[in-house]
Amino acid sequence: MSTLDKIPVMLYGFGFIGRMLARALLKLKQYDIVGVIDINPKIVGHDIGDILGTGKTGVIVSNNPEKVIRNSKPRVILHATTSFLNQVFPQIKTAIEHGANIISSCETLAYPWYRYPELAKELDKLAKKHEVTVLSAGVNPGFIFDTLPLIISGSCLFVKRIKVIRKINALKRRLSFQRKIGLGIPAYMFDKLLNEGKITGHVGYAESAMIIAKTLGFKLSKIVEKQEPIIFNNKVIGIKGYAAGYSGKRKRIYLEFIASANLKDQDIVVLECENYKIRWVSGGTPGDQATISVMLSFIPTILKSESGLKTVADFIPFRTPVYS
């Protein structure tokens, strides 16, 4: 394959996920990394190969997104900066206005109509105007809590209820993840730091619930989200949180995430159908690897998608009929 046939890809954000994406992309003949954006002064101006330890690539980290996008003309931007759409909105907007398709790991962009309806509307309008596709996906939201149960719903006649539980051993995860869930802080500080947004825990419970509800036609009257610390010897050793989606008093969707020290990795997906129950259990799905795999896997799909702001549900072939 000549360089001309390669799909030009830009990385927006060169933290842990961005670097994993770069490592994978460098192994693939079909993609060309044409630009990398980050604001970290320690890496701006450096060749990404030096940062990754793979040898010079000629791609230099820049903190000037407009310039890089204009000059390198990426067809796809893999975006991995932060979890909150209000913070990343200007980044996504710049990318769209320069005609790039976007796959982002931003959790609240997975179903942005829930927390940021105005921004969602604007993004959709912009994406259509500039004829690009914007999608957020990763391990969660984007896979374990939504895509996978929705696919399994294809085998489940008349879905009544969906429950997903994801358990991970927090000690095996990278430091920034451990910080995000407050691992090791004194127990009394947890609520304060969570309320102040200094720790976030898992972000995107309700987004996954909304993706499921919209696809299955569940009319939810409310979604309850909650996160609490798991405590041992007055220290936070993990986090447990959930979203529960209700139709009236009936709990129809329950999504639980537990990350704790020395917990065994496991994902559990349970669908209650009309006359039977389907239960799938995994021995664990590595979070970061799955996130970059999902992001990379969606590239061909968004390149041929109609334009606009999409969710993973737009690409799931099953529309299981449900009793309303």
Add this chain to the structure above:
Amino acid sequence: MSTLDKIPVMLYGFGFIGRMLARALLKLKQYDIVGVIDINPKIVGHDIGDILGTGKTGVIVSNNPEKVIRNSKPRVILHATTSFLNQVFPQIKTAIEHGANIISSCETLAYPWYRYPELAKELDKLAKKHEVTVLSAGVNPGFIFDTLPLIISGSCLFVKRIKVIRKINALKRRLSFQRKIGLGIPAYMFDKLLNEGKITGHVGYAESAMIIAKTLGFKLSKIVEKQEPIIFNNKVIGIKGYAAGYSGKRKRIYLEFIASANLKDQDIVVLECENYKIRWVSGGTPGDQATISVMLSFIPTILKSESGLKTVADFIPFRTPVYS
């Protein structure tokens, strides 16, 4: 929803699967059964409600497909007659020529380029000419052996190998299934009846393997398919079969199906990725219910699909990059 808004659906084949589809459709407001075809003289001329025991529906089983399709103008035909494309080809052709989209449970139609390349080419040409979509899907091929592992491949960076094992308790399945696998016949008769096509066992191993290979970009050099009886006291108490897809000497895809007396229902999907392994296990997927669920779930998707002969892989959003 007024009758005018309902999607007109025809059932081609009113055996076990056709009747299950009808029962589900009668519960759904969005679909209208406008015709039912079968050649069984015991049911031709009867109201399907009388056959199902649900009370009169006004829909009468007919053995004249052309007439029923012409008069009732279905947008979708759910086709469930037999497993072999050369036998059902005229049925599908008639449906296409009358402008109906088709979702079939015919196993060899799931990836018809494998066993019937000429018929596949002709169907694709016909479907495009008449602007309809033709798809085969069910529990297998169409779900456990292909769709689900391909979805899971979205979370698996650089898939190296895929293994799926499906185990079912044959005693819990309907009689026609038990006959299909030779349950209860003397052991010495198995090979003869299988070779003569009097028992078929599971049909569609290679089709699932091809769907996986095509989607992941595995270049298979050969596919080996085999089925053998499980014997107890000189009688056949089950069947075990597999497809193995090789790239040179490397086995990249292995799909095994075991149906046997008193076996515990279970599905196992294992993906070997570059640096980790993902393993999902279910407590069983009811075959017939899953088949009709998958067929029904695909209706909205094929109605908006571009025309032509499709496979489930055309609707799977993940194109996981693999080393070639």
